[in-house]
Amino acid sequence: MSTSTSLPGGQAPESASVDKERRNAVIVTCAVGGVGVAAIAAPFLSSFAPSERAKAAGAPVEVDLSSIPLGEKIVVEWRGLPVWILRRTPEMLQSVKKADPEVADPKSQRTQYPTPEYARNEYRSIKPEFLITVGVCTHLGCSPSGPFPGGSNAQLGADPGFVCPCHGSTFDLAGRVFKNKPAPDNLPVPPHKYVSDTVVVIGDDSRA
């Protein structure tokens, strides 16, 4: 160390004889070096964000609804997510109305997963017959099972609806979560629009 050369006779350096100027230089060097070390973390951390390829893989999907049988659900993939299309019978629509007092957010007013303006109605859809929703539970992202008819599932009780196998959240046939369940929100409605009477585009709701 340089301090030992300045002390004759091999005496141990005393703390009082610290060269203030050099000590400050050491502190400044450490601080500047520290900033450099912190900065080098940036490229590593940014490599964790979705890649350009992942971002590009979100193109809208076109679906023909005419082949769905009444009362049945089909699943289409959009951005890697399961999007459900349920063709509801009049009885199913009746059950949605009946479930109003039992669901946590009957009018879809919560904003965590905002329901698009055009689906913020009784049946959460553009056309009451077709429920279009992302089949991913708002609790921790499992995909619920169903639809189960009323009285066929212990967790749903007398209501028809969907049941999440992971933590037992239940949803009515409009994708609205029942009260006092782990999921805080209704199933999200993806942006979508009808390009003809029977063809819907999922992932695009621009009014062109």
Place this chain on the structure above:
Amino acid sequence: MAEQKSQYTGLLGWVDERMPTLMAEYKKHLSEYYAPKNFNVWYIFGGLAITVLAVQIVTGIFLVMNYKPDAALAFASVEYIMRDVPGGWFIRYMHSTGASAFFVVVYLHMFRGLMYGSYRKPRELVWIFGCLIFLSLMGEAFFGYLLPWGQMSYWGAQVIVNLFGAIPLIGPDLAIFIRGDYVIGDATLNRFFAFHVIAIPLVLLGLVVAHILALHDVGSNNPDGVEIKKHKDAAGRPLDGIPFHPYYTVHDIFWTAIFLILFFAVVFFAPEMGGYFLEWNNFIPADPLTTPNHIAPVWYFTPFYSILRATTEQFMIWLAVGTIGMAALVILSIRNAMVRGAVAVGTIVLLLGYFTLDPKFWGVVLMGVSVLIFVPLPWLDHSPARSMRYRPAWHFALLMVWVVAFLWLGYLGTQPPTPAGTLVSQVLTLVYFGFFALMPWWSRMGTFKPVPDRITFVAH
């Protein structure tokens, strides 16, 4: 430098003259590390954990030679290892059984610590390093579980990554950042592979070294919980200590043989362990569009998972009552006005949070706390005696109540959620946290037996 003549001859002498560290460390950690002579069978699990770690590293290296970390190829490459690679099934079953064995051994190792007060002063750092090892092990197991790319791999990762999404404000973006995609996908698999095979193992090995070094500095605890360093002979060796090598190496080798018999019985005859070590649904390739009808984590995560599931909207009221009770107890017991004020403010902030943020977020918080609550244990336990041997019998009963709560939560976590099950798990969650939260009070209460000056030991 002056040439030093070694006390050893031959090759060892030649090495010792050039690198005296080698024999010095051998003595410090093995031949002249004095461990209490009254160790019982509860003291085998540290050594067994190292054995399992070695099994996992060796089998892991060989699995990587045939595994493909690619969402399109991963599932098939694991089946290829199982069916086509000579001996592949054996290596893979050793690795999958090793994962469960690791947790069995570590849980028993931790229970030993709880029973004999091994975390008490001056072993706080040994304990904290141990807690960090447990945490890394959970990370290692979680990252590894995604790699076979089966249905449970996929949906388990989906649920756990989404836990981070429950954090207010930054949550959803953080979840995307962890996945590297909007859904669990190839990017996620690749980074989990990197964490599983290199990042976490390096951390784990470093922590194991720190755990052992810290232990060897303060010396091992023992079933009596007395310090053997209090009584030393003229040469400074503890009177009640015996050299780790050969005494405990032989003891550990014997028990390792027994352990390996059990371990290979599982590997050969029940590698799936009825769906608990390898879950049935994980033999179906990952399908992002359908969640299996019943998903549950592997058994070693289920107690914490049950706590997550128990946190519903109703439970927040129980939690609020518990928090207010705790705050009242702290305020009544501590005279310091600053502490009292801080506790009061903290409680109000918590209570506001309970009813403004989603129960989902608090479930995640409680699950995290249930793992981390082991860390402050050295400062929560105020019992005058370390070992349960000299503490009131009901202290041990209390510990066993906690163990039952832990196991029962674990059982409930493997089952589909039912209203009754949720209620039971809520009660058990309160028991789980109450044991630790009330420890500063209950651990001083009762009649303690006199702690002996030296260990109790009867030669065989």
